[in-house]
Amino acid sequence: MAGDLLDSRGRGEAQWGLPAIHPEGRKFGIAALGISLVFALFAWETLAWPMAFLSLGVFAFFRDPERVVPQDETSIVSPADGKIVQIAEVAPPRELVIADGSGTRGLGEEPVTRISIFMSVFDVHINRTPIAGMVQRVVYIPGQFLNAELDKASEDNERQHILVERSDGVQIGFTQIAGLIARRIVPFVKPGDTLGVGQRVGLIRFGSRVDVYLPAGTGSRVMLGQRVVAGETVIAELGKQPLREGVSQ
Template sequence: MFHKEGYKIIFITMLIVAGIIFTADAFIDIFWLQKTLQVAGLVLLILILQFFRNPKRNTQLNEAHIIAPVDGKVVVIEEVFEKEYFKDQRLQVSIFMSPINVHVTRYPISGEVKFSKYHPGKYLVAWHPKASEENERTTIVVENETVGPILYRQIAGALARRIVNYAEEGRQVVQGTDAGFIKFGSRVDVFLPVGTKVNMQLNQTVKGGEDIVAIIEG
């Protein structure tokens, strides 16, 4: 299964690759060059297909659980000052997605979208300390009665040039369902109340929609 955000790119890539294969076959007589171009085209198509894959995830719904919104590696667990929405100290958990990870963003909790804002910006590498404040990004806050408001932030990376965000203020959303997509490299930050016991460690590989970031009892 592929994400809907990739349909157009996949279709265009298929046309390009088909053109490369038939053109090389018809006009290039040097065997090794012909096959090199054809294989390169197929490799490109495979890379695009794997990037836009959208595997089904088995989310165990629980209002007290904060689940990983994306696939990737945990690169930050630290207390920071969140100055856009909470304007106080929060525990930040950051998950970095490489180009080979699934790039679907999923809602970390069920509840009501209280805040959703897009910020244009730079394209620093996603692990850069200033990426959270200076890169293209979206900030989303979802709230339910058990855990209160939870903020997650989609951050574009050096290769990313478009963040897709489906969260609309006032909308009721379900944990683990499709919340958006970040094209070609990125990071997602989750902001939790200070003192929250995080259920993962630095450099741990996590699976979006399934692995639990933290449990917060109301």
């Protein structure tokens, strides 16, 4: 059940169940299913079956499974399901650094570790906050729809920056980036909202990327090519810069 406490010693209760479908996707799935039924009524089976499979694909794309979110203060969790495609030292985006007139402080200008997570159309596309805290900024930037795996997608594509600050002043900036197929970023939060770690913040339709800008002095715990799970995989620990090595096989 959502909200239940589970731990690493086997306490709590977990059961298997079908994931929920996010309301944002139900209308698309129901529309595709309705068109399939119309085709079936007119005995147009060559069109009915593809539309039926399309409706199943839409429902699967918008699935919204529960996640068991780590609650310790040092963990930064992944904001997205997908594959780690880039880990680099870069300056944070200008929109997360400059004063925006709201009186809230932005990130520093010095380079930090950026972790880029690519989501294919087969991944869950609900994004979650890496830390608990208050939403300080939500900045939408219109742009292009280049392949989200490209480095320049961080600066050229349609994107939305989100800045979250903990009560102790620790800040995390992350960016939802539309991709080659994605055509809309749907936010669930606004400035002033208070979030728990791993809480849902938005989604991107259909195949995209999320960049996470770690706090200064914090390095990646994940490796290139590794798959991560939103709200569950710990991608970094505050103040630690571990070196991890892996072999692709």
